[in-house]
Amino acid sequence: MKILVINGPNINMLGIREPGIYGKNTFADLLQLLQDTAKALNIEVEQYQSNHEGDIVDKIQWAYGKVDGIVINPAAYTHTSVAILDALKSVSIPAVEVHISDVDSREAFRQISYAGLACCKTIKGHGLDGYREAIVYLDQLLNHKI
Numbered sequence: 001m002k003i004l005v006i007n008g009p010n011i012n013m014l015g016i017r018e019p020g021i022y023g024k025n026t027f028a029d030l031l032q033l034l035q036d037t038a039k040a041l042n043i044e045v046e047q048y049q050s051n052h053e054g055d056i057v058d059k060i061q062w063a064y065g066k067v068d069g070i071v072i073n074p075a076a077y078t079h080t081s082v083a084i085l086d087a088l089k090s091v092s093i094p095a096v097e098v099h100i101s102d103v104d105s106r107e108a109f110r111q112i113s114y115a116g117l118a119c120c121k122t123i124k125g126h127g128l129d130g131y132r133e134a135i136v137y138l139d140q141l142l143n144h145k146i
């Protein structure tokens with residue numbers, strides 16, 4: 001089983017950007033968490049981060065026929081990108097949306113999620129652990145355990 005984890009703009013700045021909101025753990029810590037989760041579940045996890053909307057669309061299209069599930073934190077593009085929503089709908093790969101912060105308790109413009117409309121589950125406000133939860137959820141879903 002192969003899961004693709006996609007992170008959008010500024011997620012590579014974890015540990016530096018707004019630690020009061022996103023925590024002190026770094027992007028390198030997140031990559032380690034993904035690898036640890038993959039090992040624990042005995043699955044393959046590939047990670048991709050980009051600050052560019054079209055590159056994220058390209059990566060989602062690339063995933064067609066190659067991965068079993070997608071975990072996506074589109075970051076700021078969550079609230080603006082119909083293109084990422086359409087890409088997720090195009091490939092029909094089971095996808096889980098993750099947000100490190102609790103977007104519901106933040107600014108009004110963060111309450112809208114386009115990408116979330118194409119996702120079977122959303123995890124928000126659980127910090128970096130949300131990624132582990134999302135991978136575990138997809139593993140169970142794809143193994144018909146839920």
Ligand code: DQA
Pocket residue numbers: 009010011073074075076077078098099100101102103110
């Ligand atoms: C975020 C929330 C978004 O509103 C924000 O633009 C981000 C990160 C999160 O993980 O909490 O960049 O997706």
